[in-house]
Amino acid sequence: MTAWLLRRCAAAVAIVFAVVTLTFILIHLAPGTPFLPGPERAFDPAASARLERQLGLDRPLPVQFALYLGQLVRGNLGDSFSQHRPVSEALAEAVPNTLVLTGSALVLDFVVGIALGIFLAARARRASAALVDQVTLFFYSLPTFWLGMVLLLVFSVWLRWLPAGGITDSVVYPSLGAWGRIGDRLWHLILPAATLGLVGAAGTARFQRAALLEVLHGDFIRTARAKGLRERRVLLVHALRNALLPVITLFGLALPFLLTGAVLIETVFSWPGLGKLAVDAIFARDYPLVVAAAILASATVAGGSLVADLLYAAADPRIRVSGT
Amino acid sequence: MHQRVSTAVCAALAAVLALIAVGGCERRPSCTGDYCGTLVFITGNNPDILNPAVSDNTGASDVEQQLFLKLADVGLSGNTIGDQDFVPELAQRWEWEGPRSIIFHLDPRAHWHDGRAVTAGDVEFSFDAYADTVVNSPARESLRRIASVRSRDSLTVVFTFSEHYPEMFYDAVYHMQILPRHLLAEVPRTEWRSSAFGRNPVGDGPYRFVSWTPNQSVELAADSTFFLGRPHIRRLIWHFAANLQVAVTQLVADQADALEYLGPPQFIQQAQKAPQLTLYPYKGSNYGYLGFNLRANGDTTRPHPIFGDRSVRRAITMGVDRAKLLLSVFGTHAKVPPGPMPQFWSIWDSTIRTLPYDPAAAAGLLAAHGWRMGPDSIRVKDGQKLSFHILAVTTSNVRQQYARLLQESLRPLGVDVQIDALEQNALQQRLAAGKYDAVLEAWQASPTPSSGITQLWTSHGATNYSRYANPEFENLVTRATSGTTTRDAASRLWRGAMDLLNADAPGIWLFAPDNVAAIHKRVADVQIRPDSWWALVRHWRIPADRLIDRDRAGR
Numbered sequence A: 001m002t003a004w005l006l007r008r009c010a011a012a013v014a015i016v017f018a019v020v021t022l023t024f025i026l027i028h029l030a031p032g033t034p035f036l037p038g039p040e041r042a043f044d045p046a047a048s049a050r051l052e053r054q055l056g057l058d059r060p061l062p063v064q065f066a067l068y069l070g071q072l073v074r075g076n077l078g079d080s081f082s083q084h085r086p087v088s089e090a091l092a093e094a095v096p097n098t099l100v101l102t103g104s105a106l107v108l109d110f111v112v113g114i115a116l117g118i119f120l121a122a123r124a125r126r127a128s129a130a131l132v133d134q135v136t137l138f139f140y141s142l143p144t145f146w147l148g149m150v151l152l153l154v155f156s157v158w159l160r161w162l163p164a165g166g167i168t169d170s171v172v173y174p175s176l177g178a179w180g181r182i183g184d185r186l187w188h189l190i191l192p193a194a195t196l197g198l199v200g201a202a203g204t205a206r207f208q209r210a211a212l213l214e215v216l217h218g219d220f221i222r223t224a225r226a227k228g229l230r231e232r233r234v235l236l237v238h239a240l241r242n243a244l245l246p247v248i249t250l251f252g253l254a255l256p257f258l259l260t261g262a263v264l265i266e267t268v269f270s271w272p273g274l275g276k277l278a279v280d281a282i283f284a285r286d287y288p289l290v291v292a293a294a295i296l297a298s299a300t301v302a303g304g305s306l307v308a309d310l311l312y313a314a315a316d317p318r319i320r321v322s323g324t
Numbered sequence B: 001m002h003q004r005v006s007t008a009v010c011a012a013l014a015a016v017l018a019l020i021a022v023g024g025c026e027r028r029p030s031c032t033g034d035y036c037g038t039l040v041f042i043t044g045n046n047p048d049i050l051n052p053a054v055s056d057n058t059g060a061s062d063v064e065q066q067l068f069l070k071l072a073d074v075g076l077s078g079n080t081i082g083d084q085d086f087v088p089e090l091a092q093r094w095e096w097e098g099p100r101s102i103i104f105h106l107d108p109r110a111h112w113h114d115g116r117a118v119t120a121g122d123v124e125f126s127f128d129a130y131a132d133t134v135v136n137s138p139a140r141e142s143l144r145r146i147a148s149v150r151s152r153d154s155l156t157v158v159f160t161f162s163e164h165y166p167e168m169f170y171d172a173v174y175h176m177q178i179l180p181r182h183l184l185a186e187v188p189r190t191e192w193r194s195s196a197f198g199r200n201p202v203g204d205g206p207y208r209f210v211s212w213t214p215n216q217s218v219e220l221a222a223d224s225t226f227f228l229g230r231p232h233i234r235r236l237i238w239h240f241a242a243n244l245q246v247a248v249t250q251l252v253a254d255q256a257d258a259l260e261y262l263g264p265p266q267f268i269q270q271a272q273k274a275p276q277l278t279l280y281p282y283k284g285s286n287y288g289y290l291g292f293n294l295r296a297n298g299d300t301t302r303p304h305p306i307f308g309d310r311s312v313r314r315a316i317t318m319g320v321d322r323a324k325l326l327l328s329v330f331g332t333h334a335k336v337p338p339g340p341m342p343q344f345w346s347i348w349d350s351t352i353r354t355l356p357y358d359p360a361a362a363a364g365l366l367a368a369h370g371w372r373m374g375p376d377s378i379r380v381k382d383g384q385k386l387s388f389h390i391l392a393v394t395t396s397n398v399r400q401q402y403a404r405l406l407q408e409s410l411r412p413l414g415v416d417v418q419i420d421a422l423e424q425n426a427l428q429q430r431l432a433a434g435k436y437d438a439v440l441e442a443w444q445a446s447p448t449p450s451s452g453i454t455q456l457w458t459s460h461g462a463t464n465y466s467r468y469a470n471p472e473f474e475n476l477v478t479r480a481t482s483g484t485t486t487r488d489a490a491s492r493l494w495r496g497a498m499d500l501l502n503a504d505a506p507g508i509w510l511f512a513p514d515n516v517a518a519i520h521k522r523v524a525d526v527q528i529r530p531d532s533w534w535a536l537v538r539h540w541r542i543p544a545d546r547l548i549d550r551d552r553a554g555r
Helices: A002-029 A045-054 A061-073 A087-122 A127-140 A144-158 A178-215 A219-226 A231-243 A245-254 A263-268 A274-283 A287-315 B002-025 B058-067 B120-130 B168-174 B189-194 B244-252 B265-272 B310-318 B322-330 B359-368 B397-413 B424-433 B449-457 B471-480 B487-504
Strands: B038-043 B072-074 B086-088 B091-096 B101-106 B146-153 B156-161 B207-213 B217-222 B235-240 B277-282 B286-292 B299-303 B379-381 B387-393 B416-422 B438-444 B507-513 B515-520
Touching (some): A002 A061, A002 A287, A087 A127, A087 A178, A087 A287, A144 A263, A178 A231, A178 A245, A219 A231, A231 A245, A245 A287, A263 A274, B058 B207, B058 B217, B058 B235, B072 B168, B120 B146, B156 B168, B265 B515, B286 B397, B310 B397, B322 B507, B397 B507, B449 B471
Parallel strands (some): B038 B235, B387 B438
Antiparallel strands (some): B091 B101, B101 B156, B217 B235, B286 B507
């Protein structure tokens, strides 16, 4: 087990290093300069060249890469060109915002998705299940940004029940107490988390239903029923555990989404998270910020895959992680 | 077991709902009277840093405008020639000392928000910093004709110029917001872009800095001791949206009070339907055009096989119905410019001679110069097809629309147009390297044509990507921007220059939008200066009987 874990960790480090190298090279080779002024403002090539000299961007790429790796090893991610502050500071602000949003969405996704999946499997071939099935199919086929725009229009613009964007109300937030601040943040979280969560839940429900329907035909379920167990117990205890494996795989695959999956929703709801930060950094040719975002994303993918394997083993005693 | 789980879930949900209710309901009304008011601006432009010497985006300059003063500022007339239309700020008065020196007398009441007086030393220090290549200020180039700035005493400072020209005063006051020497002198200039000052600035303007949450909001508070009069509105908050569409949605949802530029017609219509908003049209400060590359694509030593020929450029220009295109994209919210100029420039004159829309004459001109219609309905001359690529930035819907409309407009003339959509950075590199045929460009202009026209259309201009060069045109521009030219004489010279430029047709001038701002109807005394939307906010007010919860809440 330990050897297996060590090997997986070494592979993860290798993956992250490969991603860093590739991202560093690609972003530096992309046309343009980090020092382009805002839209529709005059560009001064001489000023841009002066800044490039100041920041060492006129050196050969291998030299720049070696220097970058040197500072990375010391835990220094560099300074953001576009934000004029340490990259670590920009990430430290954005990552928690994204985690709150995507974490809430994932919880909603799996809680609602699994519950709906159970309902659909338990009521298979009934009218109510058919209706719910169509509704989940509808949500599953919706692009998240479109659903976000619609929810925004209905709940913020027309009904004015919920805020239209941001993570806090900048007018009242400074004067609120601790509980008020938490409440204000939750208030702003509802729409973006619901948008992401609902679309995800629709997909999860369909996976869960399919997995449960397959398990419900198994011999052990027939045995459980023959022993006189109540249908609820058969479904929730015997069938569900066995039907969770595909959903756990799905969960593992969804973990990278915690940091990278909300770019469009962050844009629609002005949510200052990592996705939006990374996209802006790419367009601004903010090399240090782009590479740091890639490090985080690749580390999350590698970590997510590892966690999925471990969860899989925990859920199914037949599967054992092995050092061989 | 299941019951316990259900109970726990219900309890957790109830707790979350209670917290949300607390967040939604907890309000602490605290302000009444004439000097209350909170104004929330929504913008898609996130500031990079709040130090006017180094910042280079409109998000930052909107905020800096309230924090830092200039010596004087452009008046509502927008006149930049001479000094008569300028409004005093830090300088109480000024006088000329010979043709090349201006003496500014600072207002003794002016002070920094930390209590220190603003002195002539601050002005001298600011000029030194703005002109320093290490600081690399975006305003540096505009200050090149100021030879020196010297303080004569603590409240008197003398600007000396290397030459006499009509916009000396404008150059002395407009580009520089004065910085506090006592806070910045010790900061190494190589570190100004990341210094703590830029994140927590101390200014001398009508509003003082309160907080900045990057990518979310900036808050300023009125300086009740501001020497030019206490601002009526107590708090200014900038809220940053991801883009213009999101900004308009938040404005219409009543989560913000003001947006300086609504952009395309659909957003204007959206704002018109919001009962809480009043729309304020004002002259636009940007314009757009199709610029031709007069040198060969990728080889600046040879003329472009199509656009190197003045007659072809003229024919293509005459083949485009610019008024029709404008109506398709902007409706009635823009004008066809009579040259490369925004509406707010004083040289805007609809009687300037422009090439007419005349497709028959355009076809005749092309045929007369050997461009015959080929079997595929594309004109050909000596084996060369009349076909070119237009670069258009992906982030501008307006320019993408124009690219497609131009493609369709020129097809009947036998001109084949291909569209290359590129992101801004890649596009900029292609322009600088001359690797393009034509480009859809748009510019946000300063209040005067002097720098913009020189930069874009003269042979020594850093951004003359068309590689246009006409000595006669340049002579007129030089005369309009130098010597002892009066405003009327300068206007005549500019007009002559524009006539020449239009005749040479290095580009097709497509649009000059009317800007429309949307501001909450409770705000009174709203005035907007086209070059600097929120410059006059300190004069705006929210009458006591129109205050809403947003105005009373807060610190």
